Amino acid sequence: MPRKNHVGPIEGIVVLAVELSPRRRYAAPAEPIDRVAVVLRGQVTGDEGPLAGPGPTGTLFVAPAGVPLSLVAGSAKASLIIVTFDESALQRMPEARVAFAEPRRYGGRSSVELAWRLRAELQQDDAMAPLAVRVLATGILVGLSRYALRRPTGIVAELEHARALLAARLRRPPPVAELAKAAGWSREHFARSFRRAFGCTVAEFQHRCRIKQAREWLVETQIPLAQLAERLGFADQSHFTRVFRRATTLSPGRFRQLHSQITSVQNTRAF
Structure with missing residues (x-):
């Protein structure tokens, strides 16, 4: 059975698995959808706009609506999971809008674990696969929201x-x-x-x-x-x-x- 590299839309959520050869680029233009790219393996570099900077394994690149997402692999192959949420998805979860308040790069171990499970679900073809994708993607969204809500320690x-x-x-x-x-x-x-x-x-x-x-x-x-x-x-x-x-x-x-x-x-x- 051929490997699937994407699934969706499922209630406004799309999941895409990306394999980048060394020095190759993944580029998505600015669109009115919110995106997060999770680096599962290898290293990439954001090379455009507010997401410019290094992204080793375990990095999340959070691209709100209107922010382009451009990532270049390093000297070795890189594996990514990219999850997009359109307006209909966020309307059902308004508390999670804070996740995409601004572009950011950060490391999130729990979100990376969920992204690995999402990658595995892309290969499932049973009736439970859409539900699993929605639950796992929502878990990543919850993690992003909690991170955004945290306040740096020591702020007066x-x-x-x-x-x-x-x-x-x-x-x-x-x-x-x-x-x-x-x-x-x-x-x-x-x-x-x-x-x-x-x-x-x-x-x-x-x-x-x-x-x-x-x-x-x-x-x-x-x-x-x-x-x-x-x-x-x-x-x-x-x-x-x-x-x-x-x-x-x-x-x-x-x-x-x-x-x-x-x-x-x-x-x-x-x-």
Whole structure:
């Protein structure tokens, strides 16, 4: 019996097994679906956008909707499992949306074990295989969500409060000097502590929040792009388009159009 390398969609979930020869690339363009790639064997390198960096065995590459996924194998063969979740899958599990709040690379042993079991399920052809795939993929999603919800140890209340303010005030974000004054710290100490605690600068965090909110509003609403740009704190629609395309490789209009097409196809299949 020939080996299957993919299964799905099963309730909005697709699983793909990828075998990369040395120095070969797996490339998936930016699309309105959420993806996670699990390195089962060998080593790959993310070579594009926010996921750029090394990925040894056991690494998870988390690519939210609108983020391209491009991985290159090292000097030896690499094995990957790639799981995609479309909007319909996340609508059934809204608590898990936090898993794809931002692109990230990290090691997750329990998720790797589940991915190995997913790989084995690709070769099953009985009535239980779809259920097993859905359960195992959901387990990976739960692991991603728990990781995203963890807070680095030692983060003080002042920094958590500052981060919450930045996420809530996208239209007119508070300047660093204001945040530092509220914390009772110097500007330099606040900026240094924020970066050490969260792994990014204040400006980088603001940027991530805006792109994340933009993706959600583009999918969930029909608010005109000019109004979205204003709500998100961009100078104008042109500025919004440039920044969004730089982050996702898609314009806001194209991102919304692709998601609408996918939803339309899913609704057609349902009937």
